[in-house]
Amino acid sequence: MLVDVHVHVYPPHIAVRISEHIERMGVESGETTDAGGYLQLMREGLIDYALINEHVDVQRLVERANNYVAELVNEIPGRLFGMAILTRPDDSSPAELTRCVKELNFIGLKFQGAVVQTPPTDSQCMRVWEKAVELGIPVLAHGGPHQEEMYRHMPPNSLFENEPAAPAEWFGVVREFPDLKLVLAHLAGAAWYRDDVLRLLRENPKVMLDNSLWYLGMDADEFVSFVGEVGPDRIMFGSDYPGGNTPKDIDRFWKLPLDDDAREMIAWRNAASFFDLPLLKEDV
Numbered sequence: 001m002l003v004d005v006h007v008h009v010y011p012p013h014i015a016v017r018i019s020e021h022i023e024r025m026g027v028e029s030g031e032t033t034d035a036g037g038y039l040q041l042m043r044e045g046l047i048d049y050a051l052i053n054e055h056v057d058v059q060r061l062v063e064r065a066n067n068y069v070a071e072l073v074n075e076i077p078g079r080l081f082g083m084a085i086l087t088r089p090d091d092s093s094p095a096e097l098t099r100c101v102k103e104l105n106f107i108g109l110k111f112q113g114a115v116v117q118t119p120p121t122d123s124q125c126m127r128v129w130e131k132a133v134e135l136g137i138p139v140l141a142h143g144g145p146h147q148e149e150m151y152r153h154m155p156p157n158s159l160f161e162n163e164p165a166a167p168a169e170w171f172g173v174v175r176e177f178p179d180l181k182l183v184l185a186h187l188a189g190a191a192w193y194r195d196d197v198l199r200l201l202r203e204n205p206k207v208m209l210d211n212s213l214w215y216l217g218m219d220a221d222e223f224v225s226f227v228g229e230v231g232p233d234r235i236m237f238g239s240d241y242p243g244g245n246t247p248k249d250i251d252r253f254w255k256l257p258l259d260d261d262a263r264e265m266i267a268w269r270n271a272a273s274f275f276d277l278p279l280l281k282e283d284v
Contacts, residue, residue, distance in 0.1 A: 002250065003271040004050040005140060006185055006212045006238030009035035009072055018242060027216075033242035039075055046250055047239075048268070049277060051140070053083040053110040062087055062096060070104040081277065082106035083140060088116040089124040094131040101135045107275055111141040119164040121172045129177050138181035138275055140210070140238075143167060143197075144189015144217075165189070167196040174204040181274060183208045185238060190226060191217025201230055208274055210238030211266065215252065224257055232262035236270040 010018055015034035022029050032040065035054075041047055052072060054065040066084055073080045084100035086093045086109065100106040109132055113120055120129070120141065132139050142165045163169075167188040174180060187209045190197045200207055209230070214223050227235060237253060239246045258266070272279055 001048045001268045002046070002237060003268040003277065004047045004239050004241070005183065005236050005271050005275070006210050007038060007050045007052045007241045008055050008243070009038060009052045009069060010054060010242070011035065011068070015242060022243060027213075027243065028245045028248070029242050030245040030247060035072055038241050038246070039072070039080075041246060042076055042079065046247060049079050049081070049271075049279065051081045051083050051108065051271075051275065053085050055085055055110065055112055055115070057087050057112075057115050059087055059090065059092075066096070066100050066104060066106070070106075073105075078278075081108075081275070083108045083110045085110050085112075086128065087112075088118050089122070089128045091124070093124065093128050097128060097131050098135065101137055106137075107277070108138045108140060111139055113169075114142045114146045114163065114165040117164055119169045121169065126173070126176065129173055129180050132181075133177050133179050138183060140183045140185060141165065141170075142186070143184030143209070144186050145192055167193050167200050170200060170207075171203070174200070174207060178204060179206065181206050181208075183210055183236065183274070185210045185212050185240065186216075187211060187214055187218075187226065187235070189217070191222075194226075198230065201234055207234075208270065209235045211235055211253070212238035212240035213244055213249075215249075220256055227258065227262060227266070232258070232265040233270060235266050236274065237267050 012034045019029050019033040042050060052069055054069050056062060056065045062085060069082045073082050082104055084097050084106045086096060097109060118125060144165060145163055167184060174182065188197045239249055271277065
């Protein structure tokens with residue numbers, strides 16, 4: 001079984017532009033990049049359950065995007081779960097997050113601090129984390145360097161000095177909100193910020209990682225070694241669709257030389273527990 005915790009869903013006219021942007025940065029995308037394409041992958045059996053969001057970076061589109069995700073959740077009942085997005089948090093963000101959880105039945109929040117150039121310790125962000133703890137939902141956030149730097153395999157340099165999604169930026173958050181359930185995507189940029197990632201995981205047991213696009217900074221042996229170092233109970237599967245070629249990325253994951261227990265934890269057990277997913281009884 002496979003649970004994908006990191007999925008962006010876009011209507012076709014937006015997905016085309018996203019795909020073009022990804023390809024300009026040298027990352028292979030799949031044959032389909034819109035929401036319908038991802039749902040077809042699920043119907044074909046490549047993914048069993050998925051947590052979906054539509055990322056936007058314009059405040060006026062936030063409510064529309066969250067409503068779009070709520071509509072998609074009903075396309076494959078019981079297998080899709082909505083994740084709220086807020087773009088750059090402002091005074092309206094706690095209320096919108098509450099609406100998404102209470103009215104749309106979303107199970108978490110996706111935060112893209114690198115795109116909106118907002119560190120997680122920003123005062124408006126801190127209000128959002130407080131609301132997330134109150135609502136009892138996890139936060140999935142981009143981790144590590146900005147996507148354009150990560151996609152281009154850029155080594156650590158001066159571009160990384162002011163990265164709002166770097167793992168060190170989260171120390172103040174987890175200390176202020178020790179009960180916040182946090183997932184940092186892309187292994188939190190461990191290929192670039194390994195020591196900070198390890199410190200963050202040691203400091204707070206509620207911090208998890210997703211493995212989306214891990215191969216942009218590591219080879220298979222390095223990834224397996226990293227899993228052994230942090231423990232397979234701290235990592236969950238994410239594709240970052242359409243940020244890569246999802247069918248190939250899934251195949252790449254299944255072929256990793258992990259033992260069965262580690263593979264199962266990363267593939268679905270960690271996500272099911274962390275997000276409290278109501279999976280089918282026969283799957284648990």
